[in-house]
Amino acid sequence: MLSSRMALRRLQRIAVAPLSFPGAATTKVLREMSSVPRVYVTRQIPPEGLKILRDSGQVQFELWDSDDVPVPRKELLQKVKGVDGLLCVLTEKIDAELLDAAGPNLKVLSTMSVGFDHLSLEELKKRGIRVGYTPEVLTDAVAELTVALLLATSRRLIEATHEAKTGGWGTWRTLWLCGYELANSTVGILGLGRIGVAIAERLAPFKVKKFIYTDVAPRPELAKAINAEYVSLDELAKQSDFLSVCCALTPETKEVCNKDLFKKMKNTSIFINTSRGGVVNQEDLYEALSTGQIAGAGLDVTVPEPLPTNHPLFTLKNCVILPHVASASYSTRNAMSALAANNLLLGLRGQPMIKELKL
Numbered sequence: 623m624l625s626s627r628m629a630l631r632r633l634q635r636i637a638v639a640p641l642s643f644p645g646a647a648t649t650k651v652l653r654e655m656s657s658v659p660r661v662y663v664t665r666q667i668p669p670e671g672l673k674i675l676r677d678s679g680q681v682q683f684e685l686w687d688s689d690d691v692p693v694p695r696k697e698l699l700q701k702v703k704g705v706d707g708l709l710c711v712l713t714e715k716i717d718a719e720l721l722d723a724a725g726p727n728l729k730v731l732s733t734m735s736v737g738f739d740h741l742s743l744e745e746l747k748k749r750g751i752r753v754g755y756t757p758e759v760l761t762d763a764v765a766e767l768t769v770a771l772l773l774a775t776s777r778r779l780i781e782a783t784h785e786a787k788t789g790g791w792g793t794w795r796t797l798w799l800c801g802y803e804l805a806n807s808t809v810g811i812l813g814l815g816r817i818g819v820a821i822a823e824r825l826a827p828f829k830v831k832k833f834i835y836t837d838v839a840p841r842p843e844l845a846k847a848i849n850a851e852y853v854s855l856d857e858l859a860k861q862s863d864f865l866s867v868c869c870a871l872t873p874e875t876k877e878v879c880n881k882d883l884f885k886k887m888k889n890t891s892i893f894i895n896t897s898r899g900g901v902v903n904q905e906d907l908y909e910a911l912s913t914g915q916i917a918g919a920g921l922d923v924t925v926p927e928p929l930p931t932n933h934p935l936f937t938l939k940n941c942v943i944l945p946h947v948a949s950a951s952y953s954t955r956n957a958m959s960a961l962a963a964n965n966l967l968l969g970l971r972g973q974p975m976i977k978e979l980k981l
């Protein structure tokens with residue numbers, strides 16, 4: 623007779639090797655494990671999280687064994703049937719249809735992301751499903767990338783390497799490829815949270831003159847750490863030389879960066895978005911960039927993702943577009959994966975998760 627932990631290990635080996643064909647031994651293991659919580663993992667997550675799930679001896683899990691393509695919706699709706707837990711990434715829409723497909727066993731959802739705009743919180747709450755997410759562990763990586771994107775945009779680094787490579791590099795010229803510097807500037811933060819603070823902390827040594835921010839309400843504790851002044855959205859647009867979007871995407875922030883905002887910005891200012899594409903009206907941004915209403919934009923996030931290669935924004939030299947990589951460092955993605963796995967296991971044990979959303 624197999625111990626339940628050994629049986630689970632065998633089952634997990636089977637579960638993560640989708641091309642193996644279950645034989646009699648597998649059927650026996652499956653029978654023995656029928657009381658162990660079942661979990662579906664919607665992506666090949668980084669190894670630390672998978673190891674935690676495997677070594678826990680607490681769950682039997684199956685995963686969509688690819689990182690290159692998301693699990694097709696139809697397959698996902700099949701796979702979630704009857705599961706107790708679900709570990710997803712931000713490409714999966716967790717809505718009423720999916721939760722209905724999963725059925726009443728589903729108790730815990732763990733998303734490997736700090737953003738949760740892909741989750742229907744109302745539907746999750748209605749069904750009493752607990753939700754884990756992964757804030758904090760990605761703050762440094764996102765702040766670092768935001769600074770890199772800001773500098774690449776304001777100092778025109780992508781244009782410059784292109785010119786150097788393609789013969790545009792003639793003699794040294796007095797105003798060629800000039801950009802805007804951080805020294806003596808005003809940096810505005812739209813949505814002051816941990817990430818906004820971390821960005822400001824990294825920008826301060828570049829001799830920024832002033833930090834300003836806006837949010838639904840003043841956040842004095844956070845603002846104190848970076849000596850930032852609370853202003854209205856209008857003032858943020860008017861005063862910022864660099865405007866960095868750090869807010870979550872909610873119905874209130876959807877397309878809050880639109881022509882009204884861009885119109886108020888200086889024509890020398892740089893707009894940076896590393897939060898969610900939905901916060902920006904992209905047609906209005908295109909207009910603002912192409913008519914010189916603002917000087918440049920750096921986007922790590924767009925609508926849709928991936929942004930089609932024939933999208934007008936790609937035609938603009940003053941728009942730097944990255945493929946949603948702000949948290950993409952090995953250590954951060956592993957930490958997100960581990961936190962998502964631990965949240966899931968704790969939730970399934972009925973214990974407080976390390977990072978749980980209050981619904």
Ligand SMILES: O=C(O)C(=O)CO
Nearest residue numbers: 734735736737948949
């Ligand atoms: O965690 C998130 O919400 C992301 O956007 C990944 O960086």
